[in-house]
Amino acid sequence: MTADTSRPLPTITLDSAEYWASTRAHATKMQRCTRCAAFRFYPTPICGECGSTDFTWELISGRGTVYSFSVVHRSAGPAFETGTPTILVLVTLEEGPTMMADLIDCPPDEVSIGLTVQMDYRDLTDKITLPVFRR
Numbered sequence: 134m135t136a137d138t139s140r141p142l143p144t145i146t147l148d149s150a151e152y153w154a155s156t157r158a159h160a161t162k163m164q165r166c167t168r169c170a171a172f173r174f175y176p177t178p179i180c181g182e183c184g185s186t187d188f189t190w191e192l193i194s195g196r197g198t199v200y201s202f203s204v205v206h207r208s209a210g211p212a213f214e215t216g217t218p219t220i221l222v223l224v225t226l227e228e229g230p231t232m233m234a235d236l237i238d239c240p241p242d243e244v245s246i247g248l249t250v251q252m253d254y255r256d257l258t259d260k261i262t263l264p265v266f267r268r
Protein backbone atom coordinates (compact mmCIF):
# COMPACT_ATOMS: atom_id res chain seq x y z
CA MET A 134 0.00 0.00 0.00
CA THR A 135 1.33 3.41 -0.91
CA ALA A 136 0.62 6.55 1.02
CA ASP A 137 -1.76 9.02 -0.54
CA THR A 138 0.41 12.04 -1.14
CA SER A 139 -2.27 14.12 -2.84
CA ARG A 140 -2.94 17.27 -0.93
CA PRO A 141 -6.44 17.63 0.52
CA LEU A 142 -8.19 20.53 -1.17
CA PRO A 143 -10.86 22.95 0.02
CA THR A 144 -14.44 22.14 -0.92
CA ILE A 145 -16.07 24.80 -3.06
CA THR A 146 -19.54 25.51 -1.69
CA LEU A 147 -22.35 27.83 -2.71
CA ASP A 148 -21.15 30.32 -0.09
CA SER A 149 -17.47 30.11 -1.02
CA ALA A 150 -17.61 29.82 -4.83
CA GLU A 151 -17.11 33.56 -5.41
CA TYR A 152 -14.18 33.61 -2.99
CA TRP A 153 -12.43 30.70 -4.73
CA ALA A 154 -13.10 32.24 -8.15
CA SER A 155 -11.45 35.44 -6.96
CA THR A 156 -8.37 33.70 -5.56
CA ARG A 157 -8.13 31.77 -8.84
CA ALA A 158 -8.06 35.17 -10.58
CA HIS A 159 -5.39 36.38 -8.10
CA ALA A 160 -7.72 39.19 -7.01
CA THR A 161 -9.27 38.15 -3.70
CA LYS A 162 -12.76 39.31 -2.89
CA MET A 163 -14.46 39.02 0.46
CA GLN A 164 -18.03 39.51 1.52
CA ARG A 165 -18.91 42.94 2.84
CA CYS A 166 -22.12 43.52 4.71
CA THR A 167 -24.32 46.15 3.06
CA ARG A 168 -25.93 47.05 6.41
CA CYS A 169 -22.91 47.51 8.73
CA ALA A 170 -20.05 47.54 6.15
CA ALA A 171 -18.06 44.85 7.96
CA PHE A 172 -15.92 42.55 5.85
CA ARG A 173 -16.08 38.94 6.86
CA PHE A 174 -14.05 35.80 6.37
CA TYR A 175 -14.66 32.85 5.90
CA PRO A 176 -17.63 33.14 3.53
CA THR A 177 -20.96 32.85 5.31
CA PRO A 178 -24.56 33.69 4.42
CA ILE A 179 -25.05 35.90 7.50
CA CYS A 180 -23.04 38.83 8.87
CA GLY A 181 -21.48 37.93 12.23
CA GLU A 182 -21.63 41.58 13.32
CA CYS A 183 -25.27 42.48 12.66
CA GLY A 184 -27.03 39.38 11.35
CA SER A 185 -27.86 40.82 7.95
CA THR A 186 -28.01 38.50 4.94
CA ASP A 187 -27.30 41.35 2.49
CA PHE A 188 -23.75 41.63 1.22
CA THR A 189 -21.55 42.37 -1.77
CA TRP A 190 -18.26 40.84 -2.84
CA GLU A 191 -15.47 43.41 -2.73
CA LEU A 192 -11.86 43.31 -3.77
CA ILE A 193 -9.49 43.45 -0.80
CA SER A 194 -6.03 44.98 -0.62
CA GLY A 195 -4.28 41.79 0.46
CA ARG A 196 -2.26 43.82 2.96
CA GLY A 197 -2.19 42.80 6.58
CA THR A 198 -0.12 42.15 9.67
CA VAL A 199 0.81 38.91 11.36
CA TYR A 200 -1.44 38.41 14.39
CA SER A 201 0.17 35.10 15.36
CA PHE A 202 2.23 32.35 13.77
CA SER A 203 3.55 28.83 14.17
CA VAL A 204 6.67 27.36 12.60
CA VAL A 205 5.68 23.84 11.59
CA HIS A 206 8.57 21.35 11.53
CA ARG A 207 6.53 18.13 11.45
CA SER A 208 4.18 17.71 8.51
CA ALA A 209 0.50 16.93 8.91
CA GLY A 210 0.85 13.95 6.57
CA PRO A 211 2.54 12.69 3.41
CA ALA A 212 1.03 15.42 1.25
CA PHE A 213 2.75 18.08 3.32
CA GLU A 214 6.18 16.48 3.87
CA THR A 215 8.00 18.54 1.28
CA GLY A 216 8.88 22.03 2.25
CA THR A 217 9.02 21.79 6.03
CA PRO A 218 9.52 23.82 8.02
CA THR A 219 6.59 25.92 6.95
CA ILE A 220 5.24 29.02 8.65
CA LEU A 221 1.53 29.10 9.36
CA VAL A 222 0.31 32.63 10.04
CA LEU A 223 -2.84 34.30 11.22
CA VAL A 224 -2.99 37.59 9.36
CA THR A 225 -5.28 40.46 10.25
CA LEU A 226 -6.16 42.11 6.97
CA GLU A 227 -6.46 45.88 6.58
CA GLU A 228 -10.16 45.29 5.93
CA GLY A 229 -10.59 43.65 9.34
CA PRO A 230 -10.91 39.88 9.01
CA THR A 231 -8.18 37.56 10.25
CA MET A 232 -7.29 34.60 8.08
CA MET A 233 -4.90 31.66 8.21
CA ALA A 234 -2.42 30.90 5.46
CA ASP A 235 1.19 29.97 4.79
CA LEU A 236 3.89 32.62 4.92
CA ILE A 237 6.28 31.98 2.05
CA ASP A 238 9.81 33.06 1.22
CA CYS A 239 10.54 33.99 4.83
CA PRO A 240 13.16 32.32 7.02
CA PRO A 241 11.49 31.03 10.22
CA ASP A 242 13.68 33.24 12.41
CA GLU A 243 12.48 36.36 10.60
CA VAL A 244 8.73 36.02 11.20
CA SER A 245 7.26 38.04 14.05
CA ILE A 246 3.95 39.24 15.37
CA GLY A 247 3.17 42.56 13.72
CA LEU A 248 5.14 41.78 10.57
CA THR A 249 3.59 43.52 7.56
CA VAL A 250 2.66 41.04 4.84
CA GLN A 251 1.07 41.01 1.40
CA MET A 252 -1.18 38.34 -0.05
CA ASP A 253 0.14 36.27 -2.91
CA TYR A 254 -1.17 33.12 -4.54
CA ARG A 255 -0.30 29.45 -4.92
CA ASP A 256 -2.08 27.76 -7.83
CA LEU A 257 -2.79 24.16 -6.82
CA THR A 258 -5.27 22.91 -9.43
CA ASP A 259 -7.30 24.40 -12.27
CA LYS A 260 -9.98 25.30 -9.70
CA ILE A 261 -8.13 25.92 -6.44
CA THR A 262 -5.66 28.70 -5.78
CA LEU A 263 -4.68 29.18 -2.17
CA PRO A 264 -3.89 32.61 -0.82
CA VAL A 265 -0.48 32.79 0.85
CA PHE A 266 1.42 35.70 2.32
CA ARG A 267 4.88 37.10 1.78
CA ARG A 268 6.81 39.95 3.38
Ligand SMILES: [Zn+2]
Pocket residue numbers: 166167168169170171180181182183184185
Ligand atom coordinates in the same frame (compact mmCIF):
# COMPACT_ATOMS: atom_id res chain seq x y z
ZN1 LIG B 1 -23.37 43.46 9.17
